[in-house]
Amino acid sequence: MAKYSANVPTYSSVGVADTSNFTDAQYIAIQGGAAAARTAISEVYVGGQATSSAPQYILVARDSTVGATGLTGVRTAALDASAAGNTTPTIAFSTTTTKPQRSATLSLLNLSFNAFGGIVRWVAAPGSELFLVGATASLGEISISAAAASTTGPVGTHAIYEQV
Protein backbone atom coordinates (compact mmCIF):
# COMPACT_ATOMS: atom_id res chain seq x y z
CA MET A 1 0.00 0.00 0.00
CA ALA A 2 0.94 3.58 -0.21
CA LYS A 3 3.00 5.55 2.20
CA TYR A 4 1.51 8.61 3.84
CA SER A 5 2.92 11.64 5.58
CA ALA A 6 1.06 12.81 8.65
CA ASN A 7 2.14 16.28 9.58
CA VAL A 8 1.28 19.30 11.65
CA PRO A 9 3.15 22.47 10.68
CA THR A 10 3.10 23.98 14.15
CA TYR A 11 1.56 23.22 17.50
CA SER A 12 2.31 23.82 21.13
CA SER A 13 3.97 20.77 22.59
CA VAL A 14 2.99 20.60 26.25
CA GLY A 15 4.22 17.92 28.62
CA VAL A 16 1.67 15.41 29.82
CA ALA A 17 2.01 12.54 32.25
CA ASP A 18 1.50 8.92 31.32
CA THR A 19 -2.05 7.60 31.48
CA SER A 20 -3.40 11.15 31.50
CA ASN A 21 -5.65 12.53 28.81
CA PHE A 22 -3.85 14.33 26.05
CA THR A 23 -5.04 17.83 25.24
CA ASP A 24 -6.24 18.52 21.73
CA ALA A 25 -3.66 19.90 19.31
CA GLN A 26 -0.72 19.20 21.60
CA TYR A 27 0.31 15.78 20.29
CA ILE A 28 0.07 13.56 17.22
CA ALA A 29 -1.34 10.06 17.29
CA ILE A 30 -1.54 7.43 14.58
CA GLN A 31 -4.24 4.80 14.86
CA GLY A 32 -4.42 1.65 12.77
CA GLY A 33 -7.29 0.75 10.46
CA ALA A 34 -9.08 -2.59 10.37
CA ALA A 35 -8.59 -5.25 13.02
CA ALA A 36 -6.39 -7.32 10.75
CA ALA A 37 -4.46 -4.40 9.30
CA ARG A 38 -0.92 -3.47 10.16
CA THR A 39 0.68 -0.08 9.89
CA ALA A 40 4.41 0.52 9.73
CA ILE A 41 5.80 3.84 10.97
CA SER A 42 9.10 4.46 9.27
CA GLU A 43 10.01 8.02 10.16
CA VAL A 44 9.39 10.57 12.88
CA TYR A 45 10.63 14.15 12.69
CA VAL A 46 10.20 16.96 15.21
CA GLY A 47 11.49 20.44 14.49
CA GLY A 48 11.70 23.07 17.18
CA GLN A 49 10.15 26.49 16.63
CA ALA A 50 10.59 28.05 20.06
CA THR A 51 12.09 31.51 20.56
CA SER A 52 13.69 30.65 23.89
CA SER A 53 15.17 27.50 25.37
CA ALA A 54 12.56 24.73 25.62
CA PRO A 55 13.92 21.25 26.34
CA GLN A 56 11.41 18.75 25.04
CA TYR A 57 11.28 15.06 25.95
CA ILE A 58 9.31 13.71 23.07
CA LEU A 59 8.14 10.15 23.58
CA VAL A 60 7.05 7.88 20.78
CA ALA A 61 4.89 5.49 22.73
CA ARG A 62 1.98 3.14 22.48
CA ASP A 63 -1.28 4.40 23.89
CA SER A 64 -3.08 2.52 26.63
CA THR A 65 -6.29 4.40 25.79
CA VAL A 66 -6.94 5.06 22.14
CA GLY A 67 -8.67 8.08 20.71
CA ALA A 68 -12.26 7.74 19.55
CA THR A 69 -14.82 9.88 17.74
CA GLY A 70 -13.95 12.83 15.57
CA LEU A 71 -10.32 12.02 14.83
CA THR A 72 -8.98 15.12 13.09
CA GLY A 73 -6.30 17.77 13.26
CA VAL A 74 -3.43 16.24 11.29
CA ARG A 75 -2.71 16.77 7.62
CA THR A 76 -2.32 13.44 5.88
CA ALA A 77 -1.03 13.19 2.35
CA ALA A 78 -0.08 10.22 0.20
CA LEU A 79 3.55 10.31 -0.81
CA ASP A 80 2.61 8.69 -4.11
CA ALA A 81 0.00 10.90 -5.73
CA SER A 82 -1.55 7.94 -7.53
CA ALA A 83 -2.13 5.98 -4.35
CA ALA A 84 -5.46 4.18 -4.18
CA GLY A 85 -7.77 4.87 -1.28
CA ASN A 86 -8.43 2.41 1.48
CA THR A 87 -11.86 1.78 2.99
CA THR A 88 -10.49 1.51 6.53
CA PRO A 89 -7.41 3.65 6.47
CA THR A 90 -4.92 4.32 9.19
CA ILE A 91 -5.74 7.70 10.74
CA ALA A 92 -3.45 10.35 12.14
CA PHE A 93 -5.03 12.86 14.47
CA SER A 94 -4.46 15.40 17.22
CA THR A 95 -8.04 16.27 18.10
CA THR A 96 -10.63 13.82 19.27
CA THR A 97 -13.57 13.47 21.60
CA THR A 98 -12.25 10.55 23.64
CA LYS A 99 -8.71 11.56 24.43
CA PRO A 100 -5.88 9.09 24.05
CA GLN A 101 -3.51 8.33 26.90
CA ARG A 102 0.12 7.32 26.67
CA SER A 103 0.96 3.93 28.10
CA ALA A 104 2.98 4.05 31.29
CA THR A 105 5.16 1.17 30.15
CA LEU A 106 5.22 0.94 26.37
CA SER A 107 7.42 3.85 25.38
CA LEU A 108 9.38 2.97 22.29
CA LEU A 109 11.66 5.91 21.63
CA ASN A 110 12.80 9.04 23.44
CA LEU A 111 13.46 11.90 21.06
CA SER A 112 14.84 14.49 23.48
CA PHE A 113 15.81 17.82 21.96
CA ASN A 114 15.64 21.54 22.54
CA ALA A 115 12.82 23.18 20.62
CA PHE A 116 14.86 26.39 20.48
CA GLY A 117 16.76 25.78 17.27
CA GLY A 118 16.93 22.00 17.55
CA ILE A 119 15.58 19.26 15.33
CA VAL A 120 15.38 15.52 15.77
CA ARG A 121 14.64 12.85 13.20
CA TRP A 122 14.43 9.10 13.40
CA VAL A 123 14.25 6.82 10.38
CA ALA A 124 13.71 3.08 10.54
CA ALA A 125 15.56 0.55 8.48
CA PRO A 126 13.32 -1.36 6.07
CA GLY A 127 11.80 -4.21 8.06
CA SER A 128 12.54 -2.57 11.41
CA GLU A 129 9.67 -0.09 11.46
CA LEU A 130 7.36 0.45 14.41
CA PHE A 131 4.18 -1.51 13.83
CA LEU A 132 0.59 -0.95 14.76
CA VAL A 133 -1.86 -3.80 14.52
CA GLY A 134 -5.59 -3.24 14.60
CA ALA A 135 -6.99 -0.07 16.12
CA THR A 136 -7.38 -0.93 19.77
CA ALA A 137 -5.16 -0.55 22.82
CA SER A 138 -2.33 -1.10 23.31
CA LEU A 139 -0.95 -2.15 19.93
CA GLY A 140 -3.30 -0.17 17.70
CA GLU A 141 -2.13 3.36 18.37
CA ILE A 142 1.17 5.20 18.73
CA SER A 143 1.48 8.79 19.85
CA ILE A 144 4.20 11.41 19.57
CA SER A 145 3.93 13.59 22.64
CA ALA A 146 5.98 15.43 25.23
CA ALA A 147 6.72 13.83 28.58
CA ALA A 148 5.73 15.65 31.74
CA ALA A 149 9.17 17.16 32.40
CA SER A 150 9.16 19.05 29.10
CA THR A 151 9.19 22.81 28.75
CA THR A 152 6.29 23.97 26.63
CA GLY A 153 7.27 25.14 23.18
CA PRO A 154 6.04 25.22 19.60
CA VAL A 155 7.17 22.43 17.30
CA GLY A 156 6.35 21.03 13.91
CA THR A 157 6.14 17.28 13.41
CA HIS A 158 5.73 14.74 10.70
CA ALA A 159 5.59 10.97 10.64
CA ILE A 160 5.63 8.68 7.65
CA TYR A 161 3.60 5.52 7.78
CA GLU A 162 2.35 2.77 5.52
CA GLN A 163 -0.61 0.48 5.95
CA VAL A 164 0.61 -3.00 5.05
Add this chain to the structure above:
Amino acid sequence: MPSKRRQEGYLFVDHRESPGLPPDAALMTPGKPSPLIVGRSAMLESATITCSHCQVIVILNPLRDRPRGYCAKCDAYVCDNPLCLRECHPFAKLMDDICERAIRGQEPLVVQSLPVVPDSEPIVVPSIIVP
Protein backbone atom coordinates in the same frame (compact mmCIF):
# COMPACT_ATOMS: atom_id res chain seq x y z
CA MET B 1 25.83 -12.02 2.48
CA PRO B 2 23.34 -9.96 4.48
CA SER B 3 24.74 -7.85 7.25
CA LYS B 4 23.10 -7.11 10.59
CA ARG B 5 23.70 -3.48 9.82
CA ARG B 6 20.87 -3.60 7.32
CA GLN B 7 18.58 -3.62 10.36
CA GLU B 8 19.93 -0.35 11.66
CA GLY B 9 17.83 2.78 11.63
CA TYR B 10 19.10 6.32 11.84
CA LEU B 11 18.77 9.02 14.47
CA PHE B 12 19.70 12.63 13.87
CA VAL B 13 19.71 15.28 16.59
CA ASP B 14 20.87 18.72 15.55
CA HIS B 15 21.65 21.29 18.23
CA ARG B 16 24.25 23.23 16.25
CA GLU B 17 22.15 26.37 16.55
CA SER B 18 20.55 25.51 19.87
CA PRO B 19 21.36 25.56 23.58
CA GLY B 20 20.79 21.82 23.55
CA LEU B 21 19.77 19.69 26.48
CA PRO B 22 21.16 20.05 30.00
CA PRO B 23 22.84 16.92 31.41
CA ASP B 24 20.16 16.65 34.06
CA ALA B 25 19.35 13.31 35.58
CA ALA B 26 16.04 14.76 36.74
CA LEU B 27 14.89 14.35 33.18
CA MET B 28 14.98 10.62 33.58
CA THR B 29 11.60 9.01 33.76
CA PRO B 30 11.58 5.56 35.33
CA GLY B 31 10.55 2.90 32.90
CA LYS B 32 11.16 5.11 29.87
CA PRO B 33 13.87 4.83 27.26
CA SER B 34 16.88 6.87 28.29
CA PRO B 35 16.98 10.40 26.96
CA LEU B 36 19.89 11.16 24.74
CA ILE B 37 21.58 14.31 26.05
CA VAL B 38 22.94 16.24 23.09
CA GLY B 39 24.39 19.48 24.38
CA ARG B 40 24.89 23.01 23.12
CA SER B 41 26.21 23.37 19.57
CA ALA B 42 26.43 19.61 19.21
CA MET B 43 25.08 17.31 16.58
CA LEU B 44 24.53 13.59 16.75
CA GLU B 45 24.02 11.02 14.07
CA SER B 46 23.61 7.52 15.38
CA ALA B 47 22.47 4.11 14.31
CA THR B 48 19.46 2.63 16.04
CA ILE B 49 18.04 -0.84 16.25
CA THR B 50 14.48 -1.97 16.77
CA CYS B 51 14.10 -4.78 19.29
CA SER B 52 12.67 -7.75 17.49
CA HIS B 53 10.74 -8.78 20.59
CA CYS B 54 9.29 -5.57 22.03
CA GLN B 55 9.89 -2.94 19.33
CA VAL B 56 11.77 -0.57 21.62
CA ILE B 57 14.20 1.57 19.65
CA VAL B 58 17.74 1.28 20.96
CA ILE B 59 20.18 4.09 20.23
CA LEU B 60 23.51 2.42 19.70
CA ASN B 61 26.28 3.69 21.94
CA PRO B 62 29.52 3.53 19.99
CA LEU B 63 31.52 3.34 23.23
CA ARG B 64 29.81 0.17 24.39
CA ASP B 65 32.05 -2.85 24.62
CA ARG B 66 29.56 -5.39 25.94
CA PRO B 67 27.98 -7.58 23.28
CA ARG B 68 24.59 -6.49 22.03
CA GLY B 69 21.50 -8.56 22.48
CA TYR B 70 20.87 -10.83 19.55
CA CYS B 71 18.25 -13.50 18.96
CA ALA B 72 19.46 -16.31 16.74
CA LYS B 73 15.90 -17.51 16.16
CA CYS B 74 14.74 -14.13 14.86
CA ASP B 75 18.15 -13.37 13.37
CA ALA B 76 17.70 -9.88 14.73
CA TYR B 77 18.86 -7.53 17.42
CA VAL B 78 17.03 -7.36 20.72
CA CYS B 79 17.22 -4.79 23.50
CA ASP B 80 18.83 -5.26 26.91
CA ASN B 81 15.60 -6.11 28.63
CA PRO B 82 16.14 -9.47 30.37
CA LEU B 83 12.82 -10.75 29.06
CA CYS B 84 13.83 -10.00 25.51
CA LEU B 85 17.24 -11.57 26.00
CA ARG B 86 15.92 -14.72 27.63
CA GLU B 87 13.11 -15.89 25.39
CA CYS B 88 12.14 -15.57 21.76
CA HIS B 89 8.74 -13.92 21.40
CA PRO B 90 8.94 -12.14 18.07
CA PHE B 91 6.70 -9.12 17.73
CA ALA B 92 6.06 -10.17 14.13
CA LYS B 93 4.59 -13.44 15.41
CA LEU B 94 2.38 -11.57 17.84
CA MET B 95 1.08 -9.41 15.00
CA ASP B 96 0.45 -12.47 12.85
CA ASP B 97 -1.52 -14.09 15.65
CA ILE B 98 -3.65 -10.99 16.18
CA CYS B 99 -4.36 -10.63 12.48
CA GLU B 100 -5.10 -14.33 12.06
CA ARG B 101 -7.67 -14.26 14.84
CA ALA B 102 -9.26 -11.12 13.41
CA ILE B 103 -9.53 -12.68 9.95
CA ARG B 104 -11.04 -15.87 11.38
CA GLY B 105 -13.51 -13.86 13.43
CA GLN B 106 -12.21 -15.29 16.67
CA GLU B 107 -12.03 -13.47 19.96
CA PRO B 108 -9.27 -10.86 20.01
CA LEU B 109 -6.00 -12.04 21.38
CA VAL B 110 -5.48 -10.72 24.87
CA VAL B 111 -1.94 -9.47 25.11
CA GLN B 112 -0.94 -10.06 28.69
CA SER B 113 2.07 -7.82 28.59
CA LEU B 114 4.97 -6.70 26.54
CA PRO B 115 8.41 -6.43 28.05
CA VAL B 116 8.85 -3.21 29.96
CA VAL B 117 11.87 -1.05 29.42
CA PRO B 118 14.16 -1.34 32.45
CA ASP B 119 15.30 1.81 34.19
CA SER B 120 18.65 3.02 33.02
CA GLU B 121 20.98 5.97 33.23
CA PRO B 122 20.68 8.82 30.74
CA ILE B 123 23.11 8.66 27.89
CA VAL B 124 25.25 11.78 27.71
CA VAL B 125 26.72 12.24 24.30
CA PRO B 126 30.17 13.78 24.26
CA SER B 127 29.95 17.14 22.55
CA ILE B 128 30.59 16.77 18.90
CA ILE B 129 31.35 20.28 17.81
CA VAL B 130 30.77 20.89 14.19
CA PRO B 131 32.93 23.74 12.94
